[in-house]
Amino acid sequence: MSPYDTRPSGRTPFEEELINAMNDFARSSDAPAFDTAGMVQRTRRRRTTLVAGFAAALILAGGGTALASISGSGASQAPAKPAAADDDSRATLLLGGVTKDPIPVDLSGLDLATAKGQFDKARLKLGTVTKTAGPGCKTATVVELTPHSPKIVVAGDTVNVRLCAG
Template sequence: MNNFAHSTDTPTFETAAMVHRTRRRRATLIAGFAAALIVAGGGTALASMTGASQTSAKPAATVDHSKATFLLGGVTKEPIAVDLTGQDLGTAKGQLVKAKLKLGTVVKVNTPNCKPATVVELTPHTPKIVAKGDTVNVKLCAG
């Protein structure tokens, strides 16, 4: 039995090569995940800025959407239209913060067929393009 146990040579391992290969694979995997997260995160941020995930009800047709929409410039080649029609003040503030804009004056106005305390008009609005740091004034429905 001793002859059998001592007859084979012990295997040799190139530990330096194994460690190098493992580190290279790990670095590639981490870079791939990071790139995927950046792409997914950028798409999510852009979708939320354009209002794709809005869930609140829109007001009746008497509210002019073009007056409650601003064009955000400097993010992509073409300006991005952000429609805040029918959003409450908290949501509108959040969208302005995401767009790196400042909230100006907030005024309540009487507008027919609109939900109270929702956005009916922004200044400046389309077709004017706003850039980061600009001030946007908001008019809310008085009800």
């Protein structure tokens, strides 16, 4: 009989030795222990710290906004007019469709090439360009747009430009 012949159990000596070694290992090794209560406590502590940090950041941001709106002499002030509502709004566009509120774009004093660049960015079409004489304006700069604020323009609209003749 060779050492690798099967025994009455149907296993070779190597197989029996391997099974015995695995059984010894299974009986002797301890199962890993997890501190689940400690893990849960650490997770809750981290989560609480994170939420408190975000809350503090939001409070500081909100507090800064509140302080900025109360600046001045301490008395309540009337809300500031938007830039487009000024008397000098004939060269200001109110660009709509970009954000919730229209965006005022003041082109007064710009040359025609710069104004065209602003129109391209806003996807507006340049209409007629005319020149007009006016006191105190720089030659070849924008003095009036049609339509101008308070009318709102959106992408694709045509805007006429009036330049200063000098």
